[in-house]
Amino acid sequence: MNLVFKALSDPTRRQILQLLRKKPMNAGELAEHFPIAKSTLSAHFAILREADLIEASKSGTVITYMLKVSVLEEALLAFAETVGIGLPSLLKTAPIPLKKATGKAR
Amino acid sequence: MIDRKALWISLLVLIAMIAADFWRLSLLPDWHYIPAEGPGNGHTISVLVLFVPVLGLTFTMGVLFSREWLRWGPEEAMQPWRRYNGLALLFSTAMMASAEAFNLARSLGALQSVSRITLAHVIFVVGGIFMMLTGNMLPKMPWLSARFRRAQLNPWQWNRQLRFAGKVTFAFGVFMAVGLPLLPVKMAIPVTLGLTLAFIAVNYWHRAKVKREPSPIES
Numbered sequence: 001m002n003l004v005f006k007a008l009s010d011p012t013r014r015q016i017l018q019l020l021r022k023k024p025m026n027a028g029e030l031a032e033h034f035p036i037a038k039s040t041l042s043a044h045f046a047i048l049r050e051a052d053l054i055e056a057s058k059s060g061t062v063i064t065y066m067l068k069v070s071v072l073e074e075a076l077l078a079f080a081e082t083v084g085i086g087l088p089s090l091l092k093t094a095p096i097p098l099k100k101a102t103g104k105a106r
Numbered sequence: 107m108i109d110r111k112a113l114w115i116s117l118l119v120l121i122a123m124i125a126a127d128f129w130r131l132s133l134l135p136d137w138h139y140i141p142a143e144g145p146g147n148g149h150t151i152s153v154l155v156l157f158v159p160v161l162g163l164t165f166t167m168g169v170l171f172s173r174e175w176l177r178w179g180p181e182e183a184m185q186p187w188r189r190y191n192g193l194a195l196l197f198s199t200a201m202m203a204s205a206e207a208f209n210l211a212r213s214l215g216a217l218q219s220v221s222r223i224t225l226a227h228v229i230f231v232v233g234g235i236f237m238m239l240t241g242n243m244l245p246k247m248p249w250l251s252a253r254f255r256r257a258q259l260n261p262w263q264w265n266r267q268l269r270f271a272g273k274v275t276f277a278f279g280v281f282m283a284v285g286l287p288l289l290p291v292k293m294a295i296p297v298t299l300g301l302t303l304a305f306i307a308v309n310y311w312h313r314a315k316v317k318r319e320p321s322p323i324e325s
Contacts, residue, residue, distance in 0.1 A: 023322040024262055052246070057261075066265055071242045074269070091155045 004073055007051035008080045012036070013044050017077055020054060020067040027063055107174045107184050107248075109192025115198040125207050127156045130210055144215030156209055159202035166198040176223045176253050183248035190240070190247060197236050201229065226294065227287040234283025239269055241275025244268050262323040270312045278305055 007013055012034060019025060019033060031041055045065065046056045055068045069077065131153065139150035169193050170186050178184070180314055208225060211217045245268045252258040259267060279303065 024265075066261065067269075068216075068246055068265075069269075070246055071244075071272045074245075 002055065003047075003051040007047050007053055008077055009085055010044070010047075011084075012041075014077060014081055015046055016044060016048065016065075017053060017067060017069065018081070020065060024064050024066040026065070028067065029050075032038070107178070107187040107191055108170050109188045112192030116163070116167065116195050118129045119199050119203050120160065120167070123163070123203060124161050126206065126210060127160060130156060131209060140213045143218065145213075153241070153317060154212075154314070156206070159206040159209070161203040162205075163198060166195065166202075172194055177250040178253070178259060179248065179250040184249055184252055187250065189301075190243065194240060200312065202232065204301065205229070223291050228292050230286040231283045234279045234281070236280060237279030238276050239279075241272045241277075241279055244275060245274035259313070259317065260321055260323045262321050266316050267309075268315055270316075271309050274305060276306060 006019075015033070016030060019030060027038070028043070031038055034041060045054070046058070046063075049056060053067070053069050053073060054065045056063050056065050058064075092101070107205070125283070131141065134140060138153055140153050140156060142149045142151045173191065177187075179187075208217065245265070247268060249259075249261040249264045281301070282298075286298065288295060
């Protein structure tokens with residue numbers, strides 16, 4: 001159960017689950033919805049799989065993810081979304097000024 | 107896809123239940139009625155009441171057997187289904203055997219201090235909790251292929267159908283555990299039967315809806 005709470009505590013992972021409620025998606029399709037690195041997204045998938053909230057099926061090189069949540073887990077997901085558990089703290093406090101872009105590559 | 111151990115236990119219990127019914131019948135002067143509250147009491151009920159738990163268990167077994175016949179899949183998908191159905195069968199067996207033991211004991215004059223209403227409420231609450239548990243786990247069950255094309259659902263349709271059926275089963279369980287004990291016992295049977303029919307109808311309606319809608323996965 002701890003794994004489920006950990007998985008649902010993150011807004012990105014909850015958003016992944018919300019997207020998967022509509023249809024099964026592969027990693028590429030899911031990545032289009034998030035402005036984060038693919039490696040970070042893969043880590044999120046791993047946590048969701050570990051919590052048994054999604055299942056992955058591999059066809060060739062494409063991994064398709066499908067939702068696999070119990071009734072209570074779905075209710076917990078809806079609750080976490082409503083309450084906004086784990087929202088980034090910068091959304092709750094004053095906005096942090098962004099650094100000026102230097103134009104240099106990292 | 108029923109756990110074999112659970113199946114054998116249930117079959118043995120069923121045979122024991124039938125044997126106990128016939129043994130009780132053999133003690134009766136009139137095979138049409140049995141004493142409801144013990145031999146000395148004038149209150150009698152139809153002898154068919156004795157066979158209701160046997161029929162209930164036979165019906166449950168029939169449903170599980172038809173499921174086994176209708177669906178199949180790889181071994182790793184069948185295993186969780188065997189456990190799930192085995193658990194459902196063992197639970198039904200325990201409930202039906204308890205009901206039968208209670209009926210027999212009452213007709214022989216024992217357990218007079220236990221009220222039928224109290225027993226009915228216990229059955230509603232325990233049954234409701236069990237339905238909530240099984241409904242909760244239903245969406246996690248793996249995809250299986252159907253023997254007939256009409257019943258075939260692709261993994262996505264199956265996933266949607268089980269998520270829906272899980273929620274409906276869970277809601278039914280909540281009503282059974284919380285709502286039914288509040289109703290008069292006489293109303294509980296027609297309400298439960300009506301809701302069971304509605305439960306079956308709504309699941310079939312959803313299955314048809316899911317099959318009609320365009321699917322992101324090819325069938």
